[in-house]
């Protein structure tokens with residue numbers, strides 16, 4: 001049996017990848033309570049486990065939280081944190097209060113993705129020059145999980161309005177293990193066209209040509225950058 005994999009994907013497969021990337025959303029308002037079958041969850045976690053990692057360290061663990069009582073405790077903590085984080089001026093403060101920023105109890109599953117900062121797998125390759133790379137690797141796993149979930153019609157919402165030490169304590173996570181992401185995971189009634197924060201008038205997407213520089217940080221050429229996108233037929 002050959003262990004070659006194709007260099008080129010079919011046009012249909014290629015478009016499917018872009019379509020998944022463009023239609024992925026952070027979900028918090030649209031979760032249904034439908035359980036995720038084990039095989040679907042297995043594929044999503046397997047996609048996460050195939051993320052790149054520094055030195056092939058694979059520093060992640062996936063703590064699956066189904067227990068309603070555990071999720072209630074996390075939710076109570078989130079509510080406290082959301083109130084504490086309200087440092088906005090009048091208009092934005094009202095908008096902030098009205099935003100739904102989690103789906104901890106709405107989604108049937110929460111996943112805490114962690115990074116074991118002392119894992120010896122990978123023999124330290126690549127981490128000597130940048131010790132943050134184990135965390136970056138774990139974020140790559142989160143993104144793989146998010147995209148695979150979207151391909152399976154499963155929504156994911158990232159909750160960062162939590163105190164990491166408190167959540168670690170609640171979940172019994174050891175000191176040397178860092179909580180990278182607390183995710184709400186479940187089927188959805190719909191995926192929005194745009195980010196929920198954009199729909200709510202909180203923030204908009206920056207035009208990409210404003211973020212491209214050439215050869216030197218100070219060298220921005222928006223006209224040149226805009227030409228990249230004239231014919232770019234990105235599926236929606």
Ligand SMILES: Cc1cc2nc3c(=O)[nH]c(=O)nc-3n(C[C@H](O)[C@H](O)[C@H](O)COP(=O)(O)O)c2cc1C
Nearest residue numbers: 024025026028100101102158159160161195196197
């Ligand atoms: C590291 C990280 C933390 C986030 N934390 C939260 C959060 O606490 N609550 C929330 O509602 N969304 C959170 N989000 C989701 C962003 O708000 C969302 O990605 C952004 O608005 C763009 O929307 P989209 O993901 O639907 O494209 C987080 C996203 C990332 C990458």
